[in-house]
Amino acid sequence: MEITIKDVAKEAGVAISTVSKYMSGGSVRQENEVRIREAVKKLGYSPNSLARGLKRSKTFTVGLMIEAMDGPYWAKLINYLEAELQKIGYALILCCHGKSVELAREYAEYLTSQMVDGIFFAPIQEEEDYMNVPREKEIPLIALEAAKGFEVYGLVQTNYTAMAYELVENLIIKGHEKIAVIGGAPSLRSVQECMRGYMHVMEDYDIEVCREWMLYGENTRESGLEMMYRLWQAEKKPTAVFAANYYMAMGVLRAASELHIVVPDELSLAVIDDYVFSTLVPVKVTAATQPLEKISHEACRLFRESLEHPKQKRAEKVRIKGEIVPRESIAPPRDEEEE
Amino acid sequence: MEITIKDVAKEAGVAISTVSKYMSGGSVRQENEVRIREAVKKLGYSPNSLARGLKRSKTFTVGLMIEAMDGPYWAKLINYLEAELQKIGYALILCCHGKSVELAREYAEYLTSQMVDGIFFAPIQEEEDYMNVPREKEIPLIALEAAKGFEVYGLVQTNYTAMAYELVENLIIKGHEKIAVIGGAPSLRSVQECMRGYMHVMEDYDIEVCREWMLYGENTRESGLEMMYRLWQAEKKPTAVFAANYYMAMGVLRAASELHIVVPDELSLAVIDDYVFSTLVPVKVTAATQPLEKISHEACRLFRESLEHPKQKRAEKVRIKGEIVPRESIAPPRDEEEE
DNA sequence: CTGTTAGCGCGTTCAA
DNA sequence: TTGAACGCGCTAACAG
Numbered sequence: 001m002e003i004t005i006k007d008v009a010k011e012a013g014v015a016i017s018t019v020s021k022y023m024s025g026g027s028v029r030q031e032n033e034v035r036i037r038e039a040v041k042k043l044g045y046s047p048n049s050l051a052r053g054l055k056r057s058k059t060f061t062v063g064l065m066i067e068a069m070d071g072p073y074w075a076k077l078i079n080y081l082e083a084e085l086q087k088i089g090y091a092l093i094l095c096c097h098g099k100s101v102e103l104a105r106e107y108a109e110y111l112t113s114q115m116v117d118g119i120f121f122a123p124i125q126e127e128e129d130y131m132n133v134p135r136e137k138e139i140p141l142i143a144l145e146a147a148k149g150f151e152v153y154g155l156v157q158t159n160y161t162a163m164a165y166e167l168v169e170n171l172i173i174k175g176h177e178k179i180a181v182i183g184g185a186p187s188l189r190s191v192q193e194c195m196r197g198y199m200h201v202m203e204d205y206d207i208e209v210c211r212e213w214m215l216y217g218e219n220t221r222e223s224g225l226e227m228m229y230r231l232w233q234a235e236k237k238p239t240a241v242f243a244a245n246y247y248m249a250m251g252v253l254r255a256a257s258e259l260h261i262v263v264p265d266e267l268s269l270a271v272i273d274d275y276v277f278s279t280l281v282p283v284k285v286t287a288a289t290q291p292l293e294k295i296s297h298e299a300c301r302l303f304r305e306s307l308e309h310p311k312q313k314r315a316e317k318v319r320i321k322g323e324i325v326p327r328e329s330i331a332p333p334r335d336e337e338e339e
Numbered sequence: 340m341e342i343t344i345k346d347v348a349k350e351a352g353v354a355i356s357t358v359s360k361y362m363s364g365g366s367v368r369q370e371n372e373v374r375i376r377e378a379v380k381k382l383g384y385s386p387n388s389l390a391r392g393l394k395r396s397k398t399f400t401v402g403l404m405i406e407a408m409d410g411p412y413w414a415k416l417i418n419y420l421e422a423e424l425q426k427i428g429y430a431l432i433l434c435c436h437g438k439s440v441e442l443a444r445e446y447a448e449y450l451t452s453q454m455v456d457g458i459f460f461a462p463i464q465e466e467e468d469y470m471n472v473p474r475e476k477e478i479p480l481i482a483l484e485a486a487k488g489f490e491v492y493g494l495v496q497t498n499y500t501a502m503a504y505e506l507v508e509n510l511i512i513k514g515h516e517k518i519a520v521i522g523g524a525p526s527l528r529s530v531q532e533c534m535r536g537y538m539h540v541m542e543d544y545d546i547e548v549c550r551e552w553m554l555y556g557e558n559t560r561e562s563g564l565e566m567m568y569r570l571w572q573a574e575k576k577p578t579a580v581f582a583a584n585y586y587m588a589m590g591v592l593r594a595a596s597e598l599h600i601v602v603p604d605e606l607s608l609a610v611i612d613d614y615v616f617s618t619l620v621p622v623k624v625t626a627a628t629q630p631l632e633k634i635s636h637e638a639c640r641l642f643r644e645s646l647e648h649p650k651q652k653r654a655e656k657v658r659i660k661g662e663i664v665p666r667e668s669i670a671p672p673r674d675e676e677e678e
Numbered sequence: 679c680t681g682t683t684a685g686c687g688c689g690t691t692c693a694a
Numbered sequence: 695t696t697g698a699a700c701g702c703g704c705t706a707a708c709a710g
Binding site for chain 2: 002044046047048049050051053054059061068069070072074075076078079082083086091092093094095096098109110112113114115133136137333
């Protein structure tokens with residue numbers, strides 16, 4: 001760095017504090033305002049964020065701590081969140097800890113020492129005491145997709161229960177009763193909630209639940225494939241499958257292809273996904289999108305709210321559900337079209 | 340922030356500068372070392388990054404400026420880059436400007452005022468003069484996937500020409516001669532290079548190029564679908580299609596499904612993609628992955644290199660090609676497996 | 679090796 | 695409104 005506020009003051013022939021006031025939007029004498037503005041432009045001055053942050057204890061910077069940026073979930077969420085923060089003049093520091101509590105703790109301390117104005121984070125499983133340092137410094141904490149309510153300012157999560165309910169209800173309304181559900185690891189909140197939503201709606205519609213049709217796996221395509229084979233090996237076969245996850249749904253469709261199951265004549269598929277679900281084969285699929293845009297919006301709202309309150313409020317919990325969308329489909333080009 | 344270096348000094352009964360030296364890894368008298376360490380632990384002290392950065396003109400922070408985090412390309416690249424930077428103790432500030440030159444300029448100035456130690460950026464089309472402010476401050480600039488060589492420290496890009504060459508050569512070796520190529524907008528470097536690589540290999544193998552088989556579109560599934568229809572409307576049909584992009588390849592496969600083209604009996608498909616290409620239908624596809632890991636590695640290497648050189652070196656250009664991989668496939672579960 | 683001193687660049691008193 | 699002074703927390707230069 002070279003040109004400082006001092007240079008601008010000298011160039012404009014005013015005191016440093018006058019320039020400071022001007023730069024912060026304060027009112028200055030007309031005459032000085034002009035001189036300062038011209039000096040700023042001439043020298044190409046822009047205030048040093050570090051010095052400013054140091055002095056004001058405000059950096060207009062937030063941290064985001066996640067496991068990693070694989071899959072589309074975090075990529076899309078970050079995209080929305082970044083846009084949201086941009087509107088209110090905040091920048092984002094990205095920290096991927098890869099599930100390492102140690103690394104997470106280091107990042108948390110780093111962000112604290114950077115004096116970020118807030119931290120968004122997705123807790124590692126049940127753990128989150130690695131956030132103690134920023135918590136003690138009273139940096140607003142926003143938990144994303146946490147399993148339980150931690151001691152944070154706010155918490156935003158997908159309401160999988162409601163989504164599962166709606167999605168399965170959708171199948172029921174279409175006449176299905178033999179509905180299987182396949183989920184990932186039973187330790188995951190998303191899977192637990194999907195199962196709960198499934199149970200609820202089946203109860204509400206007085207449909208008997210077949211335990212063999214509630215399968216747990218791994219949220220991978222391979223797992224989905226395997227579960228389909230397992231379902232189709234049994235005597236009683238379902239007419240619809242609810243996959244809690246995009247990748248599993250891919251496995252389901254792949255299995256359908258290999259087992260020569262016709263979708264949706266013999267099988268209907270419902271899925272909750274981060275993508276807008278789309279396949280190559282022309283099948284009818286009911287999809288519910290992850291409410292990523294809403295989640296980031298709510299997270300940002302909570303953050304803004306936290307800026308106004310002086311002290312940390314306890315865990316305001318916001319649960320959001322996505323919407324059911326018709327499967328995205330691409331139409332073959334029409335003949336009428338000129339070439 | 341509350342506890343400062345001053346508190347630690349008082350607690351340990353030494354001078355501030357002694358603590359400073361200790362915190363920066365300098366050697367201190369054994370006796371003092373112990374006292375300082377205990378004071379640090381007792382008070383939970385950690386140095387303020389802002390003050391430190393302000394003083395040393397070094398923040399251990401870099402900026403990354405891209406258009407947006409849609410698609411898997413940037414998501415994956417960021418993931419690799421973050422990991423790479425993490426190793427050398429750097430944090431990443433993410434800035435998405437959405438192709439707005441104005442916003443990009445603001446971000447560039449912001450990062451400069453943040454005194455980042457370097458900026459990675461993907462230039463907006465041919466423009467990039469919005470990077471003038473950081474350039475004047477001699478902040479190392481690393482351009483990613485730029486179309487031409489700007490005035491930067493380093494430039495890393497995918498070598499699409501080589502990838503296209505290899506991929507098409509692969510088809511030729513398998514006996515194909517009637518090979519079509521479909522790409523996105525002709526203004527894109529990636530598309531231009533794909534076409535060039537295609538031309539080169541066809542020339543090298545003395546195969547006549549049919550102009551009607553070189554189609555430009557939009558890097559979307561819809562576009563791929565449409566192009567396939569166009570190809571199949573003609574008299575002469577290709578036996579292989581090289582899609583420059585994952586989405587277009589999806590369109591091709593969808594079209595194949597609708598036009599009842601059997602892949603790979605009637606048609607072979609080659610594709611350059613960011614994902615590891617995988618489809619639902621069990622078709623043989625040759626895919627070449629984007630060299631995202633290498634790109635981020637090289638970008639980080641250039642950055643590290645720039646830290647040693649005092650002044651900015653001019654545009655070292657690194658071109659990297661990905662590798663051809665067999666299509667990822669998932670096997671159906673074996674019967675031998677116990678259930 | 680230690681302590682004192684002088685800033686890094688800025689915002690914020692206070693008096694004028 | 696303005697300008698001089700001081701301090702944010704830290705490091706670097708110097709003297710002891």
